[in-house]
Amino acid sequence: MExxxxRWLILVVLCLSTLVLVIDNMVLTVAIPSITADLGATAQDIQWIIDSYILVFAGLLLTAGSLSDKFGRRKTMIVGLVLFGAASVLATYATSPDQLILGRTLMGIGGALIMPSTLSILITVFDEDERPKAIAAWSAVAMVGLVGGPVLGGALIAHFSWGVVFLINVPIAILAIVAALVLMPESKGPWRKADPVGMVLSMAGMTALVWTIIELPKAGLDHTGTQLSLAVAVASLAGFAIWETRCDAPMVPLSLFRNKTFTGASFSLVLLTFANGGLLLILTQYLQFVMGYTPTETGFAFAPMAVAVIVFNSIGAALLPRTGNRFMAVAGLLVIAAGFAALATLSEGDGWGLLATAMLLMGAGGGLAMPAVISALMGAVPTEHAGVGSALNDTIQQAGAALGVAILGAVLSGTYTDRMDSAPEGARSSIADALALGDGSVAEAARSAFTSAMSTSFWAGAAGVVVAAVLASVLMSGREQERAAAAEAAAEAASPAEGTAREAAPVG
Known part of the structure; x- marks a missing residue:
């Protein structure tokens, strides 16, 4: 394609749009204490302030991706940015937990419209040769937001009220909207009928699934609410899969999973985000409760990983045309597994050196693996389904991260409780509760138990990433197969009849 x-200015717009979402989710973590004190929020309020965004975002992703293909990817992204910016203003000036929960819910809707559109526009704007570099830059920006969010949030809250962590979204959203209108062409897939049944089933299924994952570690499977949400998730997602295979115009072409590369990339991505989701949950607690870091210092501790991601994203993008997606994905995943193994050896007395080394390994592996896996996944998606393909990528990552938080969190909690079986009752459930008792010997035992539990969890994460590397090696296409597929696609595009049928190029 011409x-x-x-295109590179358009990439800047896409990166800005992604950055606003990542920063928002990360800065919220350092604002929780201030929100609790200022609004009088209960523990349940705080849970809903965090979870309302996640539930709406995960539930709407597939529908949003389908809508972007149908009505226009730029249009969908701009609507999402407008909604996200307006909801951020509402959250900034919230005077009660209910108002803040409403603002976060609306932000989740806006985020669900933004995220699939960014990657789908990237896929349609960049050709096969430049796409790895563009995806690498897009991935690097997400990592910068991930690490920079807590640092920026901590600095802002030190001088302003907690509302500023939401207000910073507004100028970024306005800049992205203006740039999109000026620079970005519209693109959409060929017209096809709407799939309202698929939309309802996907929203119900994903929302119930994420809710179950969130509640399972706290309530357990014996709880009636957890059982009900799990039943809804299974029934809705099974119904969705059956409906999509029989519908004349399916919202999500499940036939994509017949492609081994798409399936291999999908499962590798689930296991990778599974491990990374647990990493953030566990390591932030270790740094603050065991090492005594502040939230801002915790953010800085992830800086070596962010720097390594940026450097190795560039290296990986340069090597990808010569090595192919499979080689780079497997190599990166094995490096990440080595990073998890290094983290699993951390002890209470270890200083900055071992932690920084592990962070560098994690970042280097992520910089090599993520662009390759995403390129492989999106390369298997027809252009006319770029929006829903991007939404599938985002949904896979959301589900993997949620599972990582739930399962590795449960491993951490269970192992910690076992190690603290002789401690006072109030110290057994979490290290935060143990430290709150103010007993020096209990605190020392709690830090030791947590470090041991963290090691077990990180070994589990390393195992998951090794399995991801094996799946990528077995299922993803090698370089010669990728070249053959690209040549076949080019031949099909050269046919006028095929070109007309597959047209999904910019329309404005």
Whole structure:
């Protein structure tokens, strides 16, 4: 296809749009204490302030991706940015927990419209040769937001009220909207009928699934609410799968999973985000409760990983045309597994050196693996389904991260409780409760138990990433197969009849 002369400026817009979502989710973690004190929020309020966004975002992703293919990817992204910015203003000036929960819910809707559109526009703007570099830059920006969020949030809250962590979204959203209108062409897939049944089933299924994952470690499977949400998730997602295979115009073409590369990339991505989701949950607690870091210092501790991601994203993008997606994905995943193994050896007395080394390994592996896995996954998606393909990528990552938090969190909690079986009752459930008792010997035992439990969890994470590497090696295409597929696609695009049928190029 003819290269858009503004494509790199368009990439800047897409990165800004992604950055606003990642920063928002990360800065919230350092604002929780201030929100609790200022609004009088209960523990249940705080849970809903966090979870309302996640539930709406996960539930709407597939529907949002389908809508972007149907009505226009730029249009969908701009609507999402407008909604996200307006909801951020509402959250900024919230005077009660209910108002803040409403703002977070609306932000989740906006985020669900933004996220699939960014990657789908990237896929349609960049050709096969430049796409790895573009995806690498897009991935690096997400990592910068992940690490920079807590640092920025901590610095802002030190000088302003907690509302500023939401207000910073507004200028970024406005800049992205203006740039999108000026620079970005519209693109959409060919017209097809709407799939309202698929939309309802996907929303119900994903929302119930994420809710079950969130509640399972706290309530357990014996709880009636957890059982009900799990039943809804299973029934809705099974119904969705059956409906999509029989529908004349399916919202999600499940036939994609017949492609081994798509399936291999999908499962590798689930296991990778599974491990990384647990990493953030566990390591932030270790740094703050065991090492005594502040939230801002905790954010800085992830800086070596962010730097390594940026450097190795560039290296991986440069090597990808010569090595192919499979080689780079497997190599990166094995490096990440080595990073998890290094983290699993951390002890209470270890200083900055071992932690920084592990962070560098994690970042280097992520910089090599993520662009390759996402390129493989999106390369298997037809252009006319770029929006829903991007939404599948986002949904897979959301589900993997949620599972990682739930399962590795449960491993951490269970192992910690076992190690604290002789401690006072109030110290057995969590290290935070143990430290709150103010007993020096209990605190020392709690730090030791947590470090041991963290090691077990990180070994489990390393195992998951090794399995991801094996799946990528077995299922993803090698370089020669990728070249053959690209040549076949080019031949099909050269046919006028096929070109007309598959048209999904920019329309404005």
């Amino acid at each position: 290269r858009n002369p503004r």
